[in-house]
Amino acid sequence: MAENNRFTKATWKIMEQLLEVDNLDEALSGSLEIIIRELDSEAGAIWYLDPKTDRLSPVFHVGPADISNISVENGIGLEGVVTKTGKSILVTDPQNDPRFxxxxFEDSGIEAKTMICVxxxxxxxxxxCVQLxxxxxxxxxxxxxxxLCERMASLAAMTIDEKGLIIPEEEEKEVLxxxxxxxxxxxxxDGVLQVLKGINLDIYKNEFVVVLGESGCGxxxxxxxxxxxxALTDGKLLVEEKDFSHPTDADLTEFRRKYIGFIFQSYNLMPNLTAVENVRFVAELVDEPMDSAEAIAKVNLSDRADNYPGQLSGGQQQRVSIARAIVKRPKLILADEPTAALDYTTSIEVLKVVEDIVRDxxxxxxxxxxxxxxxxMADRVVKVRSxxxxxxxxxxxxxxxxxLVW
Amino acid sequence: MLKNWYGDCMKKTQLKDSLRNISRQKVSFLSIVIIAAMAVMAYTGLNFASEAISGNASRFYDSVKFRDVEIVSSLLVSEEDLKALKEIDGVENAELVWQSYGTLKKGNEDISVSVVSLTKEVNVPSLVSGRLPKSADECLIDFELAGKNDIREGDKITIKDAAYLKGEEFKVCGLSMNADHAVNMMAMPGARYVTVLPDAFDRESLDGCGMKAVAGFKDVIGTNRFGADYKAYTEGVLDKIEALADTQTDRRTDAIMDKYNAQIADGEEQLKEAKTQLDAAKAELDAGKAELDAREQEYADGGKLLSEKEKEISDAEKKLAEARAQLTEGYRSIDDAKNTVRENVKDAIRKGLGQEFVDAVKWGSPTDTFDVDDPNLTATRLYLLQHHYIDLNEPMLGHISFVLSSLLQQGITEEQILAAAEKVYGVIEIFPEEGIIQAVARKITETYNNFDNKYEQFAGAARLWDEKHAEYLAALAQLKDGKAQWNAGRTEYRNARVALDYGWSKYNDGLAQYEAGLNEYNLGLAELEKAKARLSGVDPCQWVVLGPGGNGSYGMIDSSVKNISDMGITFALIFILVGALVIYATIGRIVDEQRKLVGATKALGLYRREIFQKYLMFGVGGTIIGMILGVVGGYFLIQPILTVTYGRFYNFECSHKAFILLMSLIVIVCGIILATVAVWSACSVLLRSSAMNLMQDKAPGTSKKSGKASSKSLYTRLILLNMLTDKKRVAVTIVSIAGCCALLVGGFTMRIAIVQAIDRQFTEITHYDSITIFSDDAAEKQLPVTQTRLESAGADTFALMTADMPFVAAGSIKPGLIYCGDLDAIQSFFAAADGTAGEKIDADAEGIWVFSGLLDKVDFKAGDTFIVYDRNMQPHSAKVAGTFKNYFGREILMNEKTYESIFGEVPENNTLLTINKNATAESVKRILSSTDGVESTAYSLETHDEYRNLASALDLIALLMVVIAGVMAYFIILNLVTMHVNQKRRELTIMRVNGFTVKEAIGYILRETVVSNIVGIILGLGAGMLLGYRVIMLLEGVGSHYIHEPRPTAMLLAILITIIFSVLVNFLALRKVRYLKLTDIA
Incomplete structure (x- = not known):
C-alpha cells in the first residue's frame, strides 16, 4: 500500500515536472531525476533515437557515469533492443540473463547489477528509451x-509529443x-574525509561546461x-589521453602553464600590476600568447588597461582576470564562481565575455x-552531489x- | 588586574582576537620576543657584569681598607707630612709606608720582590693563611708569589739587595693578599710584596721618613669604588691633598736644606780638625824616618866590619888547613917509621932468640886512623905490643926489654929466653943489678943497633912533629875563638836589620795612615764640596699624588668595568635600533595584511584605540616578554659568563652577582615606550584611514606609466616594483640586516683587531726573544759579561738603557718607558716604523719618538714639546721627533744624544734585548737565570701568551656579542623572510596557479631577499666598521693600541654568517612556496 502511495506521488511529481516546466529539456531531465531519486537508482539515462542515423544517444543522464559521448546502434544492446522492440526489460541477474x-555504463565504472530499460x-x-x-x-x-518507470516514460513521451523535442545534431566531440x-x-x-567519491566525467574541446552543486559537494x-x-587520491586524470593521474609538480606546472586559464571568484590579480600588466605577466609564460592589449580589448577594458586592480571595480577586475586567463590561449579555462561576488549586471557582462571566448x-x-x-548558457551541465x-x-x-535572468 | 585592564580597555572577545592574532603570527611574535630578549640581554648582561665586577672589587677593597690615595715624595714623606695629611677634611686614616726592592733568593733563581712595611689602618694585607708578623725577622709573603715559587708558611727566606732593610733572613709567618694586587700576576705582572714590620727597615737612617704614605678617605666603605660618586668624592679630596702638597713640599725642601747645610758645616769643622791631626802625624813620621836613616848607616858599617873579619877568618882557616895537611903527612911518615922500628925489633929478637919467640910476642899494629885536631895525638908514642906503647924518647934497650918481659906473660921463662939467647950469643954475662931479661935485651939491642942506627933520628922527628902539632892546636883554638866572635857579631847585625825593618814598617804604616787620612780628608773635602754642590742643586720636593687609578690593579678593574659597560651601551644602541625596526616592520606588515580587517572592524564601530590595542598587545607584549627574558638571561647567563671570565684575572672572590633593579625597570619602561612608538608608527597611517579605504584593495600610489616598453620581463620588473611600492618594508629589512651585519662586523672586528694587534706586536715589532733589565748597581759589570755569554752561546744581543719616564699628555701624567740607545741598531730587535711614513724611524732625529697609540688620545705631532719626568720626578721639556707604530707597551724611543740633552746626563745601559738565533731558548734562559743582578727578564713568547690570555676576556665579550647578534640576525631574517613570504603568499599562489614554476615563484621572493641582503650587508659593513672602530677606541688604553683599520676577515665572517642565516632561513621559509596550497585562492 505504502509502495503504491510512493509511486503515485512520484508519478504526480513527474507529471507536474513535465507539464509545468516550459523548457522540455528541463522537464525531461527533471523527470529522470525524480524517478532516479524515487527508485534510489545509481544512475539513469534518457536515450533518444536519431532517425537519420538510427542511433541512440543519451540526452540526459544522471549518476556518476559520463556517457555523454556514447551512442549505440538501434537494436544493439539492451537500450537498442528496447527501442527497437518497444518492450521494457527488467534485468535482475545480468550475469545469467541472456538478454544482457x-x-x-561499464566504461564509466558502473557495473550493472540490476537494470530497467523502458x-x-x-x-x-x-x-x-529510459534506462535505470x-x-x-x-x-x-x-x-x-x-x-513506474514505464509510466514515467509514457508521460515523457506524451510531453515530447505534445511540446515537440528538437534534438540538434550532435557532432562527435573530441575529449580534452x-x-x-x-x-x-x-x-x-583522526580519519579521512572523502570529498570526491568516484568522479567520471569527460570534458570536450570547445564546450562550455557548467558544474553545479551545493556547497561542499566537491x-x-x-x-x-x-x-x-x-592531486587526486585515486582514479585517473587523462589530458588529451595522456595520463596525468600522478604527475610531478613540474608536470602539473607545465600543464597549468600550457593548458589552463583560471578565473577566480576573488579575481586574484597582482595588486602591484596594472590591468594590462597583470595580463602580460602571465602572457610572458607562454611562447605564443595573445597580445595583452588585445586580450584586454576582448574584455572591453582597453580604457582601464593601465589601472591597478585597486582602482578597478569588481566586474572590471574579473574581466582583467578573464583577459589574463585567455591571453595564454589555453585549451581549458576554469572559472570558479566568477560572478559570485558580482551584481547581476556585472555578472552578465562577465558571462558574456566568457560566452564570447568559447564562441570566438x-x-x-x-x-x-x-x-x-x-x-x-552551458553546453552541458554537470551536477555534483556528495x-x-x-x-x-x-x-x-x-x-x-x-x-539569463536571476 | 588583567581582568580590570581588558575590562576597561578591551572587550573579552577583542582580547581573544588579539591573542589569536599572536598565535597566528607565531614566528613574528617570537622574533620580537627574541630580538627584544637579545637586545636587553646584551645590555643588561653587560651592565650587570660590570656592576658585579665593580661590586666584588669594592667589597674586596673595603675588606683590605684599600688606600684612596698614595703619596710618593721625591724627598721622602715625613711624619709632619703625615700629620698634615691626616688633618685634611675627608681623610680618615693615613700611614707611612717603607718600601724597598730586593731579590728573593730561591735556589738558583732570583725573584724580584718589593719589601713593604705592614700597615694597620690602610692597605691592610688580607691573610690567606698564617698570621701577621710579630718581629722584625718575620714576614708575610704574597700568596701568588708563594704559590708560584713553592714557598710555604714557616719557610725561611733570604732577601738580598733591599735598601734600608736591616736583615736579610726572614721567616714566613703567613701568606697574604695585598690590597695593591687585586689583579693577579698573569694579568698584571710586577714585583709582588713581601710584607714586614716597619721595624725591619732602618728607619733611623731615613730620619723616620717613609718612602710613601697611604691614606683612606672617610665614608668610602660600602660605596661602589668604581662609581661616579666615589670618583667625584675622591677627586675632591685629592684636590685638597694636591693643595697640601704645595705647602708640605716647600716645608720639606726647606727642612732638607737646613739639615744638610748644618751637616756640611759640621763636616767642614771635622775636616779642619782632621787636617791638624794629620799635620802633627806627618811631623812625627819625619822624625822617625831620620832616626831610622842613622840606624841604617850604623847597620851598614857593621856589615862592612863583619865582612873584613870574615875574610880574616877565611885566611886563617886556609893556613890551618895547610898545617893540618902537613901534620897529617908528617904523622903518616912517622907512623911508617914506627912500623920499620917494630919490624927491626922483630928481626933483632928473631936473630937473638929465634922465630918462636918472635911469634910468642903479641905485636902491636900500625895506626889506622888519627885526627890531627885531637889534642892528645902524639907522634912519639909507638904501639910495639898490643895495648902497650913505647915512648920514642926512651932508648931502644928499654923497648926490647919491655918486649922480652911480655914473653914472660906468655909462659916463657927467663931461663928459656936466656938459653935461647946464649945459643946465639953464647953465654951472656949478667951484670949486677941486671936481670936475665935486661942482659938478654942488651945483647939483642946490640944486634938491633947493628942493622938499624936511625932510631934516634926517628925519635927526634917524632918529637918535632909533636911540637908542630902543639902549635897547630893553639892556632886552631885561636881560629875557633875568632869565628865565635864573628858569629856573635853577625847575629847582632842581623838583629839590627830586623829592628830596622820593624822601624821602617812602623814608619810606613804611619805614613800610610797619614796618606789614608789625608786621602780621607781630601775625599771628605771633595764630598763636602759635592754635598755643597748637590745641595745647591737639590730640586724642590715633589709629591706624586696617586688616586685609586694610580694603582695598576684598580686601573685594570676600572677599565674592565668601564669597557664592559661602554660596550653594553654601544652594542645595545644597535640592538635597540634593530629591535625597534623589527617591531615596526612586523606590526606594519601585520596591519597591512589585515588592512581589510582593520577597515571592517572600523566599519563595525570599533574605536581607533581599540584596534590599536590589538597591535599594541602584539608588539609591546612581545617586547615585554622579550625584555623580561632578556633581563633574566642577562642576569643568569651573560653576567656569570663575564664575571667568571674576568674573575680569573682577579685575586678576590668575584662570585657575587649584581642586579640593577632601577636600570632594569628603566630598560623595560624605555622598551615599552619604544615598542609603543614603533607600533604606533607602523599603524598610525592605516588607523587614520577610512574604513572604506581600508576595505578596498591597496593600489600603488601612482598609475603613471611611461608608455615605453621595458626590455626587462615583467617578472623582473615586478620584483623591482614590489620593492619600490613597499619601500618601508624593504628599507626596514635592509636596515635590520644592516644592523645585524654591523653587530657581527663590530663583534668580529673587536676580536680580530685585538688578537691581530697582539700577533703583529710580536711578529712585526718585537723581534727580540727576551728583555732583561739589570739593577742599576749590577748593570755596568754584569751586562757586558752576560752579553758575551749570550753571544758565545749563539744569540744576538743589543744593550740599551730603559727607564720609567712619566710624561704629561692630555693634562695628566701617563706612564712611559724609555728605550734609549742606537735607534738604527735597535731595529733588528725592536722594529720601530715611523707612524706616519711607515718606514724605519730616523735614528738621528732630534727628539723623542712616542708610540703611535698616543696619537688617538693625545694630539702629538713632530716638533711639539711636552713634559717628561726624570727618576726624581723632576720635569724636563722634550721635543717630539715623531711617532712610531706600536700596539702594546708604552715605549718611548730616543737616541743617546737626545737623552743627554733632555736629562743632562749620559745614559747607562741597563737592559739587554736578546734574539735566540743560534742559541736554544733553554740555554738563553739558563744564562739569564744564572746571572746576578738581573732585576727582571721577560720572554716574548710568554708575554705574547699572557697578552693572548688577557685578550681572551675581551674575546668572550666579542663572542657573546657575535652570538647574540647572530641569534638576532637569524630571527630577524627569519621574521622578515617569513613575513615576506606570508605577505606574498597570495601572489605566489596566483603565480603558481597561472603556471609559474616553483623556481620562478621562489625567485620572485628570493631576488628581493638577495637585493635586500646585499644592500643590508653593504650598509652593515659600513656601520660595522664604525661600530668596530668605536668599540676598539673604547677598549684602548694608553699602553694598548689595537688595529684601527677595517678587518676584512671580520667583514667576511659577518657576510658569511648573514648569508648562511639568510640562506638557511630562506631555504626553510621558501619551502612553503613549494608546498603552497593552490586551492586556497580558489
Missing amino acids: EGSV PLNNLNDIIG INKNDGTEYTEEELQ ISLRDVTKEFPSG KSTMMNIVGGME EGTTVMMVTHNPEIAK GKIASIKRNLHPLHAEE
Whole structure:
C-alpha cells in the first residue's frame, strides 16, 4: 500500500515536472531525476533515437557515469533492443540473463547489477528509451518499479509529443580531459574525509561546461583536480589521453602553464600590476600568447588597461582576470564562481565575455557555480552531489548570457 | 588586574582576537620576543657584569681598607707630612709606608720582590693563611708569589739587595693578599710584596721618613669604588691633598736644606780638625824616618866590619888547613917509621932468640886512623905490643926489654929466653943489678943497633912533629875563638836589620795612615764640596699624588668595568635600533595584511584605540616578554659568563652577582615606550584611514606609466616594483640586516683587531726573544759579561738603557718607558716604523719618538714639546721627533744624544734585548737565570701568551656579542623572510596557479631577499666598521693600541654568517612556496 502511495506521488511529481516546466529539456531531465531519486537508482539515462542515423544517444543522464559521448546502434544492446522492440526489460541477474550483453555504463565504472530499460513510445514511434541501472541499497528492481518507470516514460513521451523535442545534431566531440573514478580524500581529524567519491566525467574541446552543486559537494575540488591545482587520491586524470593521474609538480606546472586559464571568484590579480600588466605577466609564460592589449580589448577594458586592480571595480577586475586567463590561449579555462561576488549586471557582462571566448576562441570553459541560471548558457551541465556526478545534462538549446535572468 | 585592564580597555572577545592574532603570527611574535630578549640581554648582561665586577672589587677593597690615595715624595714623606695629611677634611686614616726592592733568593733563581712595611689602618694585607708578623725577622709573603715559587708558611727566606732593610733572613709567618694586587700576576705582572714590620727597615737612617704614605678617605666603605660618586668624592679630596702638597713640599725642601747645610758645616769643622791631626802625624813620621836613616848607616858599617873579619877568618882557616895537611903527612911518615922500628925489633929478637919467640910476642899494629885536631895525638908514642906503647924518647934497650918481659906473660921463662939467647950469643954475662931479661935485651939491642942506627933520628922527628902539632892546636883554638866572635857579631847585625825593618814598617804604616787620612780628608773635602754642590742643586720636593687609578690593579678593574659597560651601551644602541625596526616592520606588515580587517572592524564601530590595542598587545607584549627574558638571561647567563671570565684575572672572590633593579625597570619602561612608538608608527597611517579605504584593495600610489616598453620581463620588473611600492618594508629589512651585519662586523672586528694587534706586536715589532733589565748597581759589570755569554752561546744581543719616564699628555701624567740607545741598531730587535711614513724611524732625529697609540688620545705631532719626568720626578721639556707604530707597551724611543740633552746626563745601559738565533731558548734562559743582578727578564713568547690570555676576556665579550647578534640576525631574517613570504603568499599562489614554476615563484621572493641582503650587508659593513672602530677606541688604553683599520676577515665572517642565516632561513621559509596550497585562492 505504502509502495503504491510512493509511486503515485512520484508519478504526480513527474507529471507536474513535465507539464509545468516550459523548457522540455528541463522537464525531461527533471523527470529522470525524480524517478532516479524515487527508485534510489545509481544512475539513469534518457536515450533518444536519431532517425537519420538510427542511433541512440543519451540526452540526459544522471549518476556518476559520463556517457555523454556514447551512442549505440538501434537494436544493439539492451537500450537498442528496447527501442527497437518497444518492450521494457527488467534485468535482475545480468550475469545469467541472456538478454544482457553489457552496459555502456561499464566504461564509466558502473557495473550493472540490476537494470530497467523502458521504451519511450509516442503516438507513432518509439523515440528512445529510459534506462535505470542499479540501486543504491543493492536490491534488485522490481516489477512495480518497472511499471513506474514505464509510466514515467509514457508521460515523457506524451510531453515530447505534445511540446515537440528538437534534438540538434550532435557532432562527435573530441575529449580534452577525462576523469575516471577519481576520488579525493582529505585528512580530517583522526580519519579521512572523502570529498570526491568516484568522479567520471569527460570534458570536450570547445564546450562550455557548467558544474553545479551545493556547497561542499566537491565541485571546486573536482575543478582543482582538473586544473592541476590538486592531486587526486585515486582514479585517473587523462589530458588529451595522456595520463596525468600522478604527475610531478613540474608536470602539473607545465600543464597549468600550457593548458589552463583560471578565473577566480576573488579575481586574484597582482595588486602591484596594472590591468594590462597583470595580463602580460602571465602572457610572458607562454611562447605564443595573445597580445595583452588585445586580450584586454576582448574584455572591453582597453580604457582601464593601465589601472591597478585597486582602482578597478569588481566586474572590471574579473574581466582583467578573464583577459589574463585567455591571453595564454589555453585549451581549458576554469572559472570558479566568477560572478559570485558580482551584481547581476556585472555578472552578465562577465558571462558574456566568457560566452564570447568559447564562441570566438574555441576555448573550453568549465565553470563552477551554484547559480542554476548560469547553467542555462552551458553546453552541458554537470551536477555534483556528495562527491559524485549527480547528473550530466546536455543543454539542447543553450541561452545567451543576456537571456539569463536571476 | 588583567581582568580590570581588558575590562576597561578591551572587550573579552577583542582580547581573544588579539591573542589569536599572536598565535597566528607565531614566528613574528617570537622574533620580537627574541630580538627584544637579545637586545636587553646584551645590555643588561653587560651592565650587570660590570656592576658585579665593580661590586666584588669594592667589597674586596673595603675588606683590605684599600688606600684612596698614595703619596710618593721625591724627598721622602715625613711624619709632619703625615700629620698634615691626616688633618685634611675627608681623610680618615693615613700611614707611612717603607718600601724597598730586593731579590728573593730561591735556589738558583732570583725573584724580584718589593719589601713593604705592614700597615694597620690602610692597605691592610688580607691573610690567606698564617698570621701577621710579630718581629722584625718575620714576614708575610704574597700568596701568588708563594704559590708560584713553592714557598710555604714557616719557610725561611733570604732577601738580598733591599735598601734600608736591616736583615736579610726572614721567616714566613703567613701568606697574604695585598690590597695593591687585586689583579693577579698573569694579568698584571710586577714585583709582588713581601710584607714586614716597619721595624725591619732602618728607619733611623731615613730620619723616620717613609718612602710613601697611604691614606683612606672617610665614608668610602660600602660605596661602589668604581662609581661616579666615589670618583667625584675622591677627586675632591685629592684636590685638597694636591693643595697640601704645595705647602708640605716647600716645608720639606726647606727642612732638607737646613739639615744638610748644618751637616756640611759640621763636616767642614771635622775636616779642619782632621787636617791638624794629620799635620802633627806627618811631623812625627819625619822624625822617625831620620832616626831610622842613622840606624841604617850604623847597620851598614857593621856589615862592612863583619865582612873584613870574615875574610880574616877565611885566611886563617886556609893556613890551618895547610898545617893540618902537613901534620897529617908528617904523622903518616912517622907512623911508617914506627912500623920499620917494630919490624927491626922483630928481626933483632928473631936473630937473638929465634922465630918462636918472635911469634910468642903479641905485636902491636900500625895506626889506622888519627885526627890531627885531637889534642892528645902524639907522634912519639909507638904501639910495639898490643895495648902497650913505647915512648920514642926512651932508648931502644928499654923497648926490647919491655918486649922480652911480655914473653914472660906468655909462659916463657927467663931461663928459656936466656938459653935461647946464649945459643946465639953464647953465654951472656949478667951484670949486677941486671936481670936475665935486661942482659938478654942488651945483647939483642946490640944486634938491633947493628942493622938499624936511625932510631934516634926517628925519635927526634917524632918529637918535632909533636911540637908542630902543639902549635897547630893553639892556632886552631885561636881560629875557633875568632869565628865565635864573628858569629856573635853577625847575629847582632842581623838583629839590627830586623829592628830596622820593624822601624821602617812602623814608619810606613804611619805614613800610610797619614796618606789614608789625608786621602780621607781630601775625599771628605771633595764630598763636602759635592754635598755643597748637590745641595745647591737639590730640586724642590715633589709629591706624586696617586688616586685609586694610580694603582695598576684598580686601573685594570676600572677599565674592565668601564669597557664592559661602554660596550653594553654601544652594542645595545644597535640592538635597540634593530629591535625597534623589527617591531615596526612586523606590526606594519601585520596591519597591512589585515588592512581589510582593520577597515571592517572600523566599519563595525570599533574605536581607533581599540584596534590599536590589538597591535599594541602584539608588539609591546612581545617586547615585554622579550625584555623580561632578556633581563633574566642577562642576569643568569651573560653576567656569570663575564664575571667568571674576568674573575680569573682577579685575586678576590668575584662570585657575587649584581642586579640593577632601577636600570632594569628603566630598560623595560624605555622598551615599552619604544615598542609603543614603533607600533604606533607602523599603524598610525592605516588607523587614520577610512574604513572604506581600508576595505578596498591597496593600489600603488601612482598609475603613471611611461608608455615605453621595458626590455626587462615583467617578472623582473615586478620584483623591482614590489620593492619600490613597499619601500618601508624593504628599507626596514635592509636596515635590520644592516644592523645585524654591523653587530657581527663590530663583534668580529673587536676580536680580530685585538688578537691581530697582539700577533703583529710580536711578529712585526718585537723581534727580540727576551728583555732583561739589570739593577742599576749590577748593570755596568754584569751586562757586558752576560752579553758575551749570550753571544758565545749563539744569540744576538743589543744593550740599551730603559727607564720609567712619566710624561704629561692630555693634562695628566701617563706612564712611559724609555728605550734609549742606537735607534738604527735597535731595529733588528725592536722594529720601530715611523707612524706616519711607515718606514724605519730616523735614528738621528732630534727628539723623542712616542708610540703611535698616543696619537688617538693625545694630539702629538713632530716638533711639539711636552713634559717628561726624570727618576726624581723632576720635569724636563722634550721635543717630539715623531711617532712610531706600536700596539702594546708604552715605549718611548730616543737616541743617546737626545737623552743627554733632555736629562743632562749620559745614559747607562741597563737592559739587554736578546734574539735566540743560534742559541736554544733553554740555554738563553739558563744564562739569564744564572746571572746576578738581573732585576727582571721577560720572554716574548710568554708575554705574547699572557697578552693572548688577557685578550681572551675581551674575546668572550666579542663572542657573546657575535652570538647574540647572530641569534638576532637569524630571527630577524627569519621574521622578515617569513613575513615576506606570508605577505606574498597570495601572489605566489596566483603565480603558481597561472603556471609559474616553483623556481620562478621562489625567485620572485628570493631576488628581493638577495637585493635586500646585499644592500643590508653593504650598509652593515659600513656601520660595522664604525661600530668596530668605536668599540676598539673604547677598549684602548694608553699602553694598548689595537688595529684601527677595517678587518676584512671580520667583514667576511659577518657576510658569511648573514648569508648562511639568510640562506638557511630562506631555504626553510621558501619551502612553503613549494608546498603552497593552490586551492586556497580558489
